[in-house]
Amino acid sequence: MDCELTLPRRLPWHDGTWAALQTLKQRNVHAVLLHGARGIGKKSLGFDLAQAALCEQPQADGRACRQCTGCVLMEAGSHPDFRFVLPAALAALRPGHAVEGEDDEEAPAEAEEPDKHKRASREIRVEQVRALADFATVATHRGGGRVILLAPAEALNAVAANALLKLLEEPPDRTLFILVTDALDELPPTIRSRCVLVRVEAPQRAVALQWLAGQGIEDPEAALAAAGGAPLAALELAKGAALDPELRALLLDLLERGDDADAAEIARRIPREVPLAASLALLQRWCWDLIGCRASGSVRYHPRQQASLARLTGKSASDGLWRWSDALVQAQASREHPLNARLVLETLLLQYRDCMNSTH
Numbered sequence: 001m002d003c004e005l006t007l008p009r010r011l012p013w014h015d016g017t018w019a020a021l022q023t024l025k026q027r028n029v030h031a032v033l034l035h036g037a038r039g040i041g042k043k044s045l046g047f048d049l050a051q052a053a054l055c056e057q058p059q060a061d062g063r064a065c066r067q068c069t070g071c072v073l074m075e076a077g078s079h080p081d082f083r084f085v086l087p088a089a090l091a092a093l094r095p096g097h098a099v100e101g102e103d104d105e106e107a108p109a110e111a112e113e114p115d116k117h118k119r120a121s122r123e124i125r126v127e128q129v130r131a132l133a134d135f136a137t138v139a140t141h142r143g144g145g146r147v148i149l150l151a152p153a154e155a156l157n158a159v160a161a162n163a164l165l166k167l168l169e170e171p172p173d174r175t176l177f178i179l180v181t182d183a184l185d186e187l188p189p190t191i192r193s194r195c196v197l198v199r200v201e202a203p204q205r206a207v208a209l210q211w212l213a214g215q216g217i218e219d220p221e222a223a224l225a226a227a228g229g230a231p232l233a234a235l236e237l238a239k240g241a242a243l244d245p246e247l248r249a250l251l252l253d254l255l256e257r258g259d260d261a262d263a264a265e266i267a268r269r270i271p272r273e274v275p276l277a278a279s280l281a282l283l284q285r286w287c288w289d290l291i292g293c294r295a296s297g298s299v300r301y302h303p304r305q306q307a308s309l310a311r312l313t314g315k316s317a318s319d320g321l322w323r324w325s326d327a328l329v330q331a332q333a334s335r336e337h338p339l340n341a342r343l344v345l346e347t348l349l350l351q352y353r354d355c356m357n358s359t360h
């Protein structure tokens, strides 16, 4: 199974929030809502918190030991008392992790009705929340509690949010809900009021720069600036720049050809093993260039492909590009979870082709 666990852990600027979370533990809180700016590692903190809650020998500061069986199962993405709930289209891409009640969406057909596709790729649906109710009523496997991490919480559709509300109103025994959002205003007030809200602060610039330097990023200042001050997004950008030249050329060729590359060719040419984070970063920059080219004629990341970008901009619909951008952001947000990287990439390239088709 492809298992890419690239989520940075124990981010230094979360220390203050971590201490606050420990006092919540003493109060036996069953639902925490982590909120704050995008790209500062809220989901990473959510994972740290989930792992600590399931750790069988936690440290004095409440952190996970990262050595016990519970911790190892968490790192491997296979702890039986942990659930990570994410939007349906990405959940369906997880190998061997069929989501109860989900349609088979592993390879969205080109002719698929657009509204259906849009719903599937963006939302956390009620079937996923109902599956949680089942999960939360059986005895835990390892004798401890159970943890449910749900991100991004604003992706819950109205029906799913209602079902979750019922769970939060009558919380199952020994169950910790961790919700993560960077759009607090988009969550129903009823959900917010059932959770303890914990604001996750963005790091000071100097802390972010030091952390990026510690990740081996050559030019932390440039990376942080390009990512609008969000260090995790900056790390992705910098990693993407280091994509293997052969794979980079292959992806750029597929992107430049737009809808000239057919589905069979895309499936054939993507290698079995692909570094997902770096590949997604390339697609994201391509998408930004297309959107920039459409808006102002400017190309920031791929000046050598300016002519192709201009041609593709003329063929693509703006709303299609924005939907693709959303899908890329979601894929990046979920990349720490075991995903079939090749299938994720193929699906996103097919969706990109559809942007081109949309004006035909």
Ligand SMILES: [Zn+2]
Pocket (backbone or CB within 6 Å): 054, 055, 056, 057, 058, 064, 065, 066, 067, 068, 069, 070, 071
């Ligand atoms: Zn442990």
